[in-house]
Amino acid sequence: MADCACQGNAKDDLDLTMLSVVFEAHANDPGALIPILQETQAILGYLPESALREIARQRDIPLSEVYGVASFYTQFHQEPRGETIVKICHGTACHVAGAPEITRAITEELGVGVGETSEDMRFTVEGVACIGCCGLAPVVVIGDQTHGAVDGASARKLAKQLTRKATR
Amino acid sequence: MTTAHSTSTGVTAEVIEIRVCAGTGCVANGSLEVAHRFDDAIEQAAAADRVRVVRTGCHGLCAKGPVVVVAPEGVFYPSVDVHAASDILEALLSGTGPAREHLYRESEDAEAIELYADIPFNTRQERIVLRNCGVIDPEDLGAARAAGTYEALRQTLENLTPSDVIEEMKKSGLRGRGGAGFTTGLKWQLAHDSEADIKYMICNADEGDPGAFMDRSLLEGDPHGVLEGMIIAAYAIGASEGYVYVRAEYPLAVTRLKKALADATAAGFLGTRILGSDFSFTIHVREGAGAFVCGEETALIASIEGHRGMPRPRPPFPTTSGLWNAPTCINNVETLANVAWIITHGAEAYASIGSATSCGTKVFALTGKVRHSGLVEVPFGLTVGELVHEVGGGCADGHEPKAVQIGGPSGGCLPASLFDTRIEYDALMSVGAIVGSGGMVVVDERTCMVELARYFLTFTQDESCGKCVPCRVGTKRMLEIVSRITEGHGEPGDIELLEELADVVKTTSLCGLGQTAPNPVLTTLRYFRDEYVEHVEEHRCRACACSALSTFVVVDSLCKGCGVCKKRCPVDAITGELKGIYVIDSEKCMKCGICETHCPFDAIERV
Numbered sequence: 001m002a003d004c005a006c007q008g009n010a011k012d013d014l015d016l017t018m019l020s021v022v023f024e025a026h027a028n029d030p031g032a033l034i035p036i037l038q039e040t041q042a043i044l045g046y047l048p049e050s051a052l053r054e055i056a057r058q059r060d061i062p063l064s065e066v067y068g069v070a071s072f073y074t075q076f077h078q079e080p081r082g083e084t085i086v087k088i089c090h091g092t093a094c095h096v097a098g099a100p101e102i103t104r105a106i107t108e109e110l111g112v113g114v115g116e117t118s119e120d121m122r123f124t125v126e127g128v129a130c131i132g133c134c135g136l137a138p139v140v141v142i143g144d145q146t147h148g149a150v151d152g153a154s155a156r157k158l159a160k161q162l163t164r165k166a167t168r
Numbered sequence: 169m170t171t172a173h174s175t176s177t178g179v180t181a182e183v184i185e186i187r188v189c190a191g192t193g194c195v196a197n198g199s200l201e202v203a204h205r206f207d208d209a210i211e212q213a214a215a216a217d218r219v220r221v222v223r224t225g226c227h228g229l230c231a232k233g234p235v236v237v238v239a240p241e242g243v244f245y246p247s248v249d250v251h252a253a254s255d256i257l258e259a260l261l262s263g264t265g266p267a268r269e270h271l272y273r274e275s276e277d278a279e280a281i282e283l284y285a286d287i288p289f290n291t292r293q294e295r296i297v298l299r300n301c302g303v304i305d306p307e308d309l310g311a312a313r314a315a316g317t318y319e320a321l322r323q324t325l326e327n328l329t330p331s332d333v334i335e336e337m338k339k340s341g342l343r344g345r346g347g348a349g350f351t352t353g354l355k356w357q358l359a360h361d362s363e364a365d366i367k368y369m370i371c372n373a374d375e376g377d378p379g380a381f382m383d384r385s386l387l388e389g390d391p392h393g394v395l396e397g398m399i400i401a402a403y404a405i406g407a408s409e410g411y412v413y414v415r416a417e418y419p420l421a422v423t424r425l426k427k428a429l430a431d432a433t434a435a436g437f438l439g440t441r442i443l444g445s446d447f448s449f450t451i452h453v454r455e456g457a458g459a460f461v462c463g464e465e466t467a468l469i470a471s472i473e474g475h476r477g478m479p480r481p482r483p484p485f486p487t488t489s490g491l492w493n494a495p496t497c498i499n500n501v502e503t504l505a506n507v508a509w510i511i512t513h514g515a516e517a518y519a520s521i522g523s524a525t526s527c528g529t530k531v532f533a534l535t536g537k538v539r540h541s542g543l544v545e546v547p548f549g550l551t552v553g554e555l556v557h558e559v560g561g562g563c564a565d566g567h568e569p570k571a572v573q574i575g576g577p578s579g580g581c582l583p584a585s586l587f588d589t590r591i592e593y594d595a596l597m598s599v600g601a602i603v604g605s606g607g608m609v610v611v612d613e614r615t616c617m618v619e620l621a622r623y624f625l626t627f628t629q630d631e632s633c634g635k636c637v638p639c640r641v642g643t644k645r646m647l648e649i650v651s652r653i654t655e656g657h658g659e660p661g662d663i664e665l666l667e668e669l670a671d672v673v674k675t676t677s678l679c680g681l682g683q684t685a686p687n688p689v690l691t692t693l694r695y696f697r698d699e700y701v702e703h704v705e706e707h708r709c710r711a712c713a714c715s716a717l718s719t720f721v722v723v724d725s726l727c728k729g730c731g732v733c734k735k736r737c738p739v740d741a742i743t744g745e746l747k748g749i750y751v752i753d754s755e756k757c758m759k760c761g762i763c764e765t766h767c768p769f770d771a772i773e774r775v
Binding site for chain 1: 192193195196197229230231233375376377378379380381384385416417418454455457458459460471472473474475476477492533535536537541542573576607609611615620623624627633761762764765766768770
């Protein structure tokens with residue numbers, strides 16, 4: 001396949017040679033696009049346009065296909081993400097136990113909406129479908145720490161602790 | 169209190185096992201620190217020859233985590249922290265009986281219950297699928313084998329032909345536990361009868377229902393049990409390669425699954441010429457990248473092939489043409505976890521559990537406004553009410569269950585008046601719900617059914633893959649209507665329009681996701697229509713859950729006069745002086761709820 005003619009405007013100058021191990025590991029697996037995207041994201045933290053282009057070139061498939069897959073699944077991010085990820089569970093059990101109130105408290109306190117990253121790149125707030133700790137509902141996961149039975153006030157406290165830690 | 173018994177490593181010795189739950193819920197509650205404390209204390213007391221700690225999968229009663237059960241007797245300690253751990257170990261070593269102050273009680277002044285099997289949560293349960301969950305160390309193949317895992321595989325390869333296995337499955341009456349309830353034996357027969365050079369066996373562990381964690385708990389608690397079922401299935405249909413498609417959001421399950429695969433391969437239960445037979449089978453793990461629709465068979469296949477997870481019309485069914493166009497059998501985790509038990513105990517024994525058309529047991533994630541939330545396994549035929557009240561202990565704080573939502577975004581809401589409905593495929597279908605994958609969320613009068621329907625629609629709308637118009641556009645329009653009803657802008661005719669749309673989406677969508685997406689709306693309309701009518705005609709939400717239809721007031725007895733609400737109110741609707749009484753002017757109030765979330769004393773209420 002000829003190289004894609006459009007130049008795009010990929011301004012990131014990331015070192016993509018790190019990805020060669022990923023391509024080698026899946027060289028003979030025709031269905032490996034998703035694992036490749038997962039491993040690429042694990043290395044780079046997100047999926048910049050330059051990486052998507054490199055994957056298309058290495059796999060000899062159209063960039064549109066790579067982009068189509070990368071944009072379809074919620075696991076993939078095309079923008080860099082914050083240092084700390086705040087996941088607010090929106091599973092059914094958490095929803096009936098007050099997830100909307102917690103969401104409001106956290107987004108207000110951090111000044112970052114759901115699905116957004118703070119300007120200083122410290123936090124990304126995510127609404128997730130279900131963490132699977134329904135017995136502890138409602139649940140918020142900050143970094144790798146899970147907090148159960150959160151309410152509006154304690155959510156606000158958690159968010160405040162987080163911003164304090166960040167400014168220290 | 170030590171007695172001779174067979175430990176999970178198979179060595180008969182006088183060893184007490186402290187089984188600490190290391191499932192996701194209990195880990196989040198600090199169970200690993202508790203296990204660590206036990207380890208340290210055992211080392212300090214130089215008691216490693218008498219007591220050992222086992223980090224197990226889910227025990228079930230997640231609401232009381234971290235959960236600890238001391239074997240062989242099965243003494244149960246709920247909500248164990250590091251201090252309780254010290255007390256429990258001390259009591260164990262001194263031989264004075266259990267640490268009574270840490271035993272389980274139904275309520276504060278109730279009698280202590282010593283054994284886990286005796287607590288009300290467990291008395292109606294029957295554990296087949298979860299037989300090893302909470303008992304063995306899931307990362308220890310030796311423990312799994314001592315508990316009998318891979319014996320059914322040996323028996324199968326030595327004594328049974330693929331057709332024998334399929335006949336046995338058919339006789340057992342086992343039906344798919346992923347939601348649709350298709351007869352497992354028949355599915356295997358179809359895959360077996362498809363002629364091809366290569367066939368695939370897939371385990372569907374893409375548990376997407378928000379509020380369900382059965383498959384996750386199984387993979388975390390007994391991965392070898394699932395793998396054994398999958399290997400037997402592969403033998404029955406003639407598959408040489410398999411995939412486990414598991415959610416990447418379940419890191420612990422993925423880790424334990426991968427370890428189990430490596431250990432099983434090293435021990436000869438997977439790979440070429442398994443246990444000396446002519447049968448060879450390998451399994452790959454594919455981590456799902458987060459798409460609810462990938463629980464649908466054809467979308468799951470597309471995803472394994474590296475495409476967007478979009479379904480395609482059936483037929484051809486995957487058993488004829490699936491992964492890479494080869495015959496493919498896809499079974500859910502829980503379905504496969506039943507297989508070894510059926511081979512070992514016989515189809516008749518399995519078919520005798522449950523009811524005529526729904527045999528065996530079903531695992532549910534019982535959550536929501538219920539006292540004992542957790543992972544439960546009950547025989548089919550139990551009523552919804554028995555599950556909610558006897559197993560779940562009803563609602564806490566004097567509230568009454570108003571409904572249960574069964575089956576997640578594809579399922580329906582059953583009102584309390586139908587709680588005598590039996591948990592069976594056909595019985596639940598006849599009242600508009602489904603057995604589903606096993607999510608069961610209890611709600612009380614504080615939950616608005618219209619808002620709950622809006623919640624599920626938001627989910628399905630977001631997860632719609634966009635391929636077919638009825639689902640892509642239909643769910644969007646439905647969501648718009650339900651949203652405006654909850655926001656107080658409902659118009660006459662909206663309910664009828666919603667019904668019409670729901671019918672179209674249900675009958676014309678391409679895949680199961682779209683066809684079932686209207687169910688939460690249809691069942692809430694069927695059983696809670698008056699709540700919809702109130703929202704539209706009276707602009708009233710009886711549960712005070714829809715903020716636009718609620719009036720916010722300051723509760724004087726709780727208010728400390730801090731003034732935070734006044735400072736935060738964006739429309740200056742709150743008046744009052746520091747340390748005095750604050751009042752919300754309902755005329756000015758725009759019902760944004762900001763005061764409510766900021767009040768440090770929970771003194772803002774909705775009426």
